[in-house]
Amino acid sequence: MNPATIAFVGLGGNVGDAAATLREALSALDRLPDTRQLRASRLYRTPAWGRVEQADFVNAAVKLETRLDARGLLDALLEVERQFGRERDDAQLRWGPRTLDLDLLLFGEGAIDEPGLRVPHPHLHERAFALVPLVEIEPEVVIPGHGTARSALAAVAARGIEALP
Template sequence: MSVRAYVALGGNQGDPQARVREAFAALDALPDTRVRKRSSLYLTPPWGVTDQPDFINAAAALDTALDPWALMQALLEIERQAGRTRDGQRWGPRTLDLDLLLYGDRVIDEPGLSVPHPRIAERAFVLLPLAELDPALDVPGQGRVDALLKKIDASACKRLPPPT
């Protein structure tokens, strides 16, 4: 049985636009998984550690038969293949960052996996692409994406034009 999952994509090292586009393809190539929608790319300021280049961010809606833990492991492997090394620095520069935002209507809070993503409602760089995919999407325990987006300042995030 397939479940709708949402993944945030981002990066700010190397060629982040190319890296995010490659990650969309890698997600679509996962077993029993298809990318159903992909957002535009957004240029966004860094969050947390601000002394670093701006990020390219996006979101994808997947239909997957992978369980949430298998999907999370697959996301980590795609990051690794893109040159991501998890060195323990939180919110630092990275070639690629993939976050499992939502997995159906499941709420999971276990070591290594928290769904919905714990900071989803704070981050314009997550909510803007999600709102593009499905503004009425319900984040369990937090509300609709469009309502969450109205509560934060997203003015520093810029939607990029599609590639020519």
């Protein structure tokens, strides 16, 4: 059995009742095999990023302890996305609307660069919508190559991001 590893996952969506979807997805993540949820952020309404002509997103982050390896956790995340109606394909608009997006932000303390799996998430240090909830649950977590989440957030604009009640 693999040793336990701390992983951070970003959640987002902007189709349908995104807040309800993220709450249900957090429960689904807590049921993953050999994985337990340690802490989840609040939900945040965030402006669309990349393709701005779409509805605002709801975003969150969760800290997990898992015995899955990074590829196994990523596969489990993709399966949860499918369960919530997300279909990833080449024809899908990049940064477009989605029911649920689960991104493996950090896995342990190292970096992974394999086909289809890059950790830390390649743009984590640039995206306030991912950093705000991450900083809420673990401000001093280190983003390899970029310093702490708190320092990364201080370097980006976080306008328009608000916690949901």
